[in-house]
Amino acid sequence: MEFFERKLKDSDSEIWAAIEKEKERQNKNLELIASENNVSMAVLEADGSVLTNKYAEGYSGKRYYGGCEYVDVAETLAIERIKKLFNAKFANVQAHSGSQANMAAFMTLVNVGDKVMGMDLSHGGHLTHGHPLNFSGSLYNIVSYQVSPKTYQIDYDELREIAVREKPRMIIAGASAYPRFIDFAKFRQICDEIGASLMVDIAHIGGQVATGLHPSPLPFADIVTGTTHKTLRGPRGGYLLTNNEEIAKKINKDIFPGIQGGPLMHIIAAKAVAFGECLKSEYKTYMQNVNENAKALAEELVKKGVCIVSGGTDNHLMLLDVSKNNLTGKAVEVALDKAGISANKNTIPFDTQKPMVASGIRIGTPSVTTRGMGKGEMKMIADFIKRVIDNVDNESALVSIRDEVYSLTAKFPMYK
């Protein structure tokens, strides 16, 4: 049993080294990927706990395995806490990821082959909202809606027009790269007019919805889905919420045995810890700071002449249109990386570039805000980004920006 007690460093030096390097990278780099965040030590501890050993197919009190009394406590706490957080009547916290949560929502609300309407991926939607290479696009008959070419925001009149013409069985609201408020009441109105179900995916804006910074979809949606690892600052995973008891029963069946086997009990425990943190007043302050930082960053970038899609942001993320600088998202992503800044290329609405090249860069403030950065730092970050855009091919300029980035991040250390 000697192997059992060995520390990772001694047991597997290659993986240990990769983890140490990644920790160093996370500490040194400015993390601006809008879908990422940094979990607390408490979340990390639950995530790495012995609950990973436990099989618990089924739900609290109705498991297919013995010995579930303690994992039941963890799952019940996770459910009670997320219900309170979102003021929802029912919750499922077993979805392994946001995509799994969405798959379960599809199974609950529509049949394979049915017509479903989602936001175009290049206009801000998600793969699971109907991309042809995803289950959503291959198993269902997808019609897409886009943003208005004038405002780069959802045009609810056009949305209604398409819905009335196409009569989808379900409409999906929610996005991965949409910086503006979404009017869930309008979506409901349109759904009611054509007898469609409404699925709302708050994977990105869960934190804003939980703290009242974005209107809640719960009063309007048949199902709300989301992820726990983005603004909610928990372990990687998904969840589903509803106020309808019949739908809740169906969701539970569609997650297990529908699409999953044993739930990840260590992750569910870590979700409970994260939801507990989200219920504290510090979290509301955090989310306010996330939004304020995003606003400040967008304003500084605009001042410097960087084009922001739709002109600004109402949440934690924004899209830079670098085609205005005669650059591609891909080129800017690579240059930012050389300067110690992590962000991702992203198509922008009406993009003329392919997705792997793209004309946009998506950035967000959840991670830098967790590290304690504020408006002063946002000004510095806007300056870094503008200089990178002006120097994509100037290696020495990028290296000197990187030195400045590293001295900034050194003042906000994590995971000591």
Ligand SMILES: *Cc1c(COP(=O)(O)O)cnc(C)c1O
């Ligand atoms: C991130 C995201 C998801 C999927 O999350 P995964 O956990 O990566 O599967 C689903 N929908 C939207 C809108 C997202 O942004």
